Amino acid sequence: MSTLEDTKRRMRDPSPEVRRRAVMSLEQALGPEADELIIEALGDEDWRVRKEAVSLAAVSARRGDLLDSLVQSMLQEENVGQRNAAAEALASAGRPAVDAILGAMSRFDESGRKIACEVLGASDDPRAVDALAGILDDDDTNVRMCAAEWLGEIGGRKAVDALLPCLASTDKLLVLAALQSLNTIGENIEWASLEPLAGESLYGDELLLALGRSGAPQAADFIVRELSRSHVAARALELLHGSDSKGAQAVYRVLNAAPETVLDLLAERAAEEEPVERQAAARCLMWSRRASHMPRIVALARSESMYPLLLEELGSWGDDAVDELERMAARESGRELASVLGLLSRLVGEEERSRFGPLFAKHLVSEDPVVATAAAGASARFGDVSDVARLVELMKSKDPRVSRTASLSLAEMGRRFPEVVAEKMRQLDIEGSEGVHICRVLEVVGDPGDVGRLSTAMTSPSPRLRRAVIVTLAEIAREEALDKISLALTDEDTGVRMAAASALARVGPAASDTIVSALRTSEGPVKGALIRALGKVGHPEASGILRGLLRGPADEAITALEAAGQLELDPGQMLGEILGHPDGEVVKQALSVLSESVPNERLAGLLEHPAWDVRLAAVEGLEVRDLDQDLEDALRDRLAREDDDLVREAIRRLLSRTR
Amino acid sequence: MRLSVERFRLIRDIINGRYGIWFSDEHRYLMESRLGERMVQLGLESFDDYYYFIKYNPDGETEIEEAVDVLTTNETYFFREDYQLRAFAGELLPEMHRRLAGRRKLMIWSAGCSSGEEAYTIAILVKNSGLFEGWDVRIFGSDVSKRVLARARSGVYRTTSFRTTPEGIIKRHFSEHSGGMRVNDDIRALCNFGHLNLLDADKSVLLGRVDVIFCRNVMIYFDKRSKLRAISMLYDRLNNGGYLLLGHTESLLNLSTAFELVHTSEDLVYRRPEVSHG
Incomplete structure (x- = not known):
């Protein structure tokens, strides 16, 4: 039995999978008999078989074959599945299908013409606009609307010119479709x-x-x-x-x-x-x-995400907004007052400190935590030396919003009054409940003289405080804190070890040996933090170390890849490790990061990868390359054996480019 | 609940493999009573279940730490084995002050520090010597038990921890605190604590090199193979000329010839030779 006869036999098999594979094999068969079988398969009762046939038919249609048969399939009415499949094949065939469709337009019934509109709209052929414009006066409303909708999808001046006259139509549905399409295009239609x-x-x-x-x-x-x-x-x-x-x-x-x-x-x-x-x-x-609407506007400020918009618009009101908000501050309380203070502190420039500073300072002593928080936030820009003591008190608050805001403001004030704020911080017990906040402020105002106190706090039972101390030590003592940060890598708390690993990056190149030593014994997120630190500070052996990590667990390999990128290491040296990684996700990440550095033969090699998604990524990687004969052969070879429909589809798409 | 000989040995071998700690057969009943409490806390019904838990459960590693914690005696106190501390303060510190004057940096490791009394004792001795003002001094306490490390970090101790502490020391270096007496900040500032297994040579590298190691009454729980590994690691961590101080019942006899023996007026201590063996 000839191969084609065998295919015919298998296409009548009760199993959809056997029939699908039979259609697949038509890829290798050329000639009228094979074409006939493809068209027949377009009408198969199983969608998987039809999908396979559509894919093959589109490839044939792109090279100008099968077009008449596909149009004929669109004209018949017995098999709706075949009709839709033929339209789908023609739509994805692009330009060659346009001629066939236009030639057959007069023979289509209304539902055929509607499908024709869709084929034209999806064809990416410049002639489609004229063709669709011509269909705008079709006898059938649905066809007219479909043409208008596709013109909106395609866009451009010619589409607009075709759509605008539709607004004067007596067909209200066409007017609606035209309005919708013109809105989609973004056209400014005249009032008239x-x-x-x-x-x-x-x-x-x-x-x-x-x-x-x-x-x-x-x-x-x-x-x-x-x-x-x-x-x-x-x-x-x-x-x-x-x-x-x-x-x-x-x-x-x-x-x-x-x-x-x-x-x-x-x-x-x-x-x-x-x-x-x-x-x-x-x-x-x-x-x-209207100033009288300000309470409504202020109510919107309860949502932090609205602030940029509120500030932009109120900013255009000029003094009117500021004056009204100031009046509201005098009469409001609670949540509304907090919003007023929040808006004012952002609307007003620091040159107005003498006017508004007292207002914010007054509310720093509010017993309402929401108001006190807003006033504390305002102090970052408007606070004076005299406010430092009150902010320190607020920093001790048990309400985390109050204490956190106060500490952030103190840190900001520390930039203006470093000595005053630093002195206040030195009077506080760093191991008290506000220790983490003190560390945050010391990051700005601290100096090597604070290292002793911070070292004491490193023995604290609170991991949260130890984490904060590590960050502060790295910030204010840098290399001098290296020993202490290194010891923290042995801390029993993972968070502290992670903070130490990240802090090593702040210390800089002096920490590179420590990072490399720690990498040998760390695991999980701490190791990830160390790899990132290595990416920031570098090391003479960084290239070799990172290459080794590229063979490790997926998360480490990906982090190592990022670190290698930060250090601008030659990606070519890493391809062997990363593209050979057993986890397909790592390989895909590598392809997306290193795409240009991956030579054709490496990408071709990935066509044999056991994971379908990696093979697909390899094919997609080849889509932007010029295919030489070797690559084409490799793709064809793979196509003949490929099981996955997405990969097959991608390969066919790629190969059709070369035909 | 009975702990069979077979299960005892299997659990013992797991602990030995991780931490080098060795329990001879006569410790079976100790293990039965102490791990029996852990079993109840974990809601397990038999030592078979306990064995499978530490071997296969994702939290098994943590439980092994807990087991070590309850099986080893952590009881310690300030100024324990004071004759050795006198030698340390009176002879070793002055010697190091002279020898290390060029780099003005002193690093001491309390290996197996338990609840921190030893590390703080060392810090007090260094401080009171008056020799190291302006030096970069660091005392690092390590243990495999997170529970005792938390106590060490808190720096708060009850009366039993002061059984041999001179009154003057308490007045000078401790303050009243809820729950006991707390180590003053100037002493705590000299100390760091960390979680370290003495068999983990790779991780110990993070300490850098140290000048003195106190490893007292820790290796008494180790089998010989583990002792050899630990001593080799301790040797590697010492600077040339650095001291190793063991407990009064411990020695390196039949374990290592790499160290030299130094006679002080009240004790014998080991030292990594100035010209190292490697």
Whole structure:
């Protein structure tokens, strides 16, 4: 029995897997009989067989074969699976399919024409735009809408020119599809084209977005009326505001005149909606520019993520915002007061220290921890020497937010008043509950004179404090702290050992021998930290050490690869180890990091890797290379034996480039 | 719960393999009673279960540490074996002060420091000698038990730890503290503590070289093979001319000829020769 006969027989086997493999074998068979079998397989009842056939058919279609048969398959109505599979093959065939489709367009029924639109849209052929534009006046609404949608996907000037006249159509669904596509493209449609559409509720959010993009001041009134109905209206106002100064002025005008109920609604949405709508609602609220709305705006400051936006918009209010916030500070309390202080401290420049410093200092003594925290945060920029003592008291607070904020502010104040802050720190018990915070401040104001106290704290039973001490020692004593940091590598707490490993990187090149010694006996995250430290400080034997680690467990190998990159070691020297790593993930990482350094023959070698995902990564790596005959042969050889459909698909795609 | 001879030996061998500590057959009943408590705490029903736990459970390594902790006597106190300490303070410290004046750095290791009394005693002696002001002095205490290291770090001790401590020393170097007396900060500043197995030669490299090693009443738990490994490591960690101080019942007889014996007025101590053997 001939090979093709055998394939035919297997294609009638009850097992889908046998049939799929039979289709696979057609890769090697050429000629009309093989083509016929591929088309037949497109109609197989099992999706896996059809998928295999689509892949083969697309390769054939790309080289100009099978096109008529595929079009014929699209024309028949008995087998829907075959029809869709043929369309899929044509769509992925690209440009060669466009001619075939255009030639057959008149013979398609409406559902065939709709599929044709999809083939054209996905073809990446420049002629597709003209072809789709021609279909915009098709007899069938669905076909017209499909053409409009694909024009939106393709984009470009020609697509816009084809879509704009559709806005005047009496077919409302086509208008909607055109609006949607023009919004997708980001086109600014003129007011004159949009105004007639304003009364039609069907166009809904698409019309609002288009009005926002139009930049027409007249659009503002319409959009603001929709605020209570549509969640997109605020976004539309945001677009209008961003169009030009006239648009922005119109937005200010309509929001300033908007009823309170609308602003209540915006405040509600700004607190609840998805990020994009939330930000738009918050901006609209601030564009109302009414000082009486400040409490609503301040309420938004409860969310830290809103701060950049609030500061940006309130910053444009100038003194109005600062004055109103100052008035609020005099009458508010609790959470609202904390938000006011937080906003003020960020809005006001340090040149205003004499005006606002006393305000923040006054609230440093608040019994409400939220207010005290906000005031402590403000002290970082506005605090005076006289505030240091109070901040130190706050640093002792049992409330972690208060103590942490106070310590961060003290560290910042330490840059302005180093001696005062350092002296205060020296009066404190570093082994007390605020020891970690003291270390944080000492990182800024400490000097080698503090090493003794810090050394004492290294005997603390608290691993958290020992960790903080290690970091501080490395910062203020550097090389002189090397012995102490080395000893901490024997600490019983993993976190302390990790801190010590990271601190060695801060010590610098003097720590390189210690890092190398410690690498021999460390495991897990500590070893990872040491590898990273080696990557930062280097060592004469770093290359050999890192190469050795590349053969180790996956996490160590990947960290070693990063460290080698930091040290700018020759990646070519590491390929043997890293590409031979037993964990496929490591090999893939290496390919993504070292892609350009991996020669063709190494990539070809990975085509034989036992893990399918590595083989796929190798094929993808070859996609950006020029294929010589040897590579092509290696790919074909692999394709004949490859079991995985994704890898086969990738190889076929790559090989079709060369045909 | 009974500990069979077979299970006793299997558990003993695991501990010996990790830490070099050796329990002869007469320790079976000690192991039965002390590890029996651990078994209850772990919710295990038999020594078979306990054996499988330390051998195969992911937390087995930690449990071996706990076992070592409860099986070895950690009881110690300040100024223990004071005749040796007098020799250290009166003869070794002055000798090192002269010999190391060029580098002004003194590193002492209390190997098997238990709850820290020995390390702090050494620090007090160095401080009180008055010879090392302005020097970089470091006393490193190590142990395999995390529990005793936590006590060492706290630096707080009850009366029993002071059974041989002179009153003047207590007044000068300790302060009242809830739960006992606490070592003053100037002494604690000289000390560091770490988790180290004396059979882990690679990790010991992190200490660098030291001038004195106190390894007293630690190797009494070791079998001969482990003693040889530990002594070899201690030798490697000493600077040339550095001292090794063992417990009063311990010696290097039949274990090592690399050290030289130094006679002090009250004791015998070992020393790595000035011209090293390697």
